[in-house]
Amino acid sequence: MDVNLCRRIFEPQMNADGYGLLFCGMMTLCSWLTGLSAETVRGVPDARAWDAPKQFLLDFDSEFSERITVEPVDGVIPVVNGKVTSPNQLMAYAFLSEPSSSEDRICVLPDQGLPFIIRITDRYPNFSTQVAWINEELIYLRVWWGRAVGSDLIFNVSQKKFVYRAMVHDGQNLYWQTQQALHPAEKN
Numbered sequence: 001m002d003v004n005l006c007r008r009i010f011e012p013q014m015n016a017d018g019y020g021l022l023f024c025g026m027m028t029l030c031s032w033l034t035g036l037s038a039e040t041v042r043g044v045p046d047a048r049a050w051d052a053p054k055q056f057l058l059d060f061d062s063e064f065s066e067r068i069t070v071e072p073v074d075g076v077i078p079v080v081n082g083k084v085t086s087p088n089q090l091m092a093y094a095f096l097s098e099p100s101s102s103e104d105r106i107c108v109l110p111d112q113g114l115p116f117i118i119r120i121t122d123r124y125p126n127f128s129t130q131v132a133w134i135n136e137e138l139i140y141l142r143v144w145w146g147r148a149v150g151s152d153l154i155f156n157v158s159q160k161k162f163v164y165r166a167m168v169h170d171g172q173n174l175y176w177q178t179q180q181a182l183h184p185a186e187k188n
Contacts, residue, residue, distance in 0.1 A: 044174070048182060053175040057152065060165035064151060068143075069119045070160055073107070083109065088136045091157055095131075104129045108139070110157050118155065138163070148173065 043058045083094040090111040097105045104120040106129075120129060120143050127144040134140050137157045144150035147170070154164035 045171075047171060047174045047178040050171070050175050050178070053170075053172040056169050056171050057166045058169060059167065060151065061167050064145065064167075067121045067123070067145075068151075068153070068162070069121075071117045071119055073115045073117060084131075084133065086133050086136050086157075091137065093131065093139060100125050104143070106131060106141075108155075108157055110160075116160060124150075142168065 045056050047054075081094065083092040085092045092109045094107050094109075095104065096107050096117070097103055102121070102123055102125045104118075104123060106118040106120075107115055108118060109115045118141075120141075122145070123129065124144040124146050126147070127150075129144075130140075130142040132140050134154065139155045139157060141153040141155065142150055143153065149170075150168045152164070152166045152168050153162050155161070156163045
């Protein structure tokens with residue numbers, strides 16, 4: 001909001017103390033801060049141009065780091081059924097946990113070295129964790145922590161570490177709230 005525009009709008013109502021101008025300055029500051037908070041500060045996308053709900057990515061929230069661990073296999077190597085092999089057939093992974101559990105244990109069988117476990121705790125049990133090979137040594141994981149917030153992860157099997165982590169957000173609410181704000185219901 002431009003101060004000159006404010007002056008034209010409020011000049012007839014401004015009293016001798018100039019409170020109208022003060023109000024205009026505060027409105028300018030608020031509109032500037034609002035513009036920053038939606039796009040720049042929090043990174044939430046502008047859903048006005050969306051034609052349908054979408055998922056969007058934001059920087060990884062470090063509060064979720066403790067829920068994702070890589071651990072050596074303790075003692076006996078587990079018998080792994082239903083393993084998914086890498087494209088070159090040298091490595092594999094398999095789930096060792098129940099799909100409805102809030103914890104995932106994914107046993108990774110590298111081509112060299114001992115197997116290890118990727119453990120994911122406190123996940124949302126209504127959505128299964130998605131796991132797939134990207135190439136010969138990268139595994140993609142999508143984990144949901146709740147109905148609308150999850151993480152996209154890429155794990156390098158050779159390096160035994162995550163090389164990419166981001167938060168994924170379901171934009172259903174953002175889309176519908178934006179649509180409602182853009183097209184309010186007719187008042188009777």
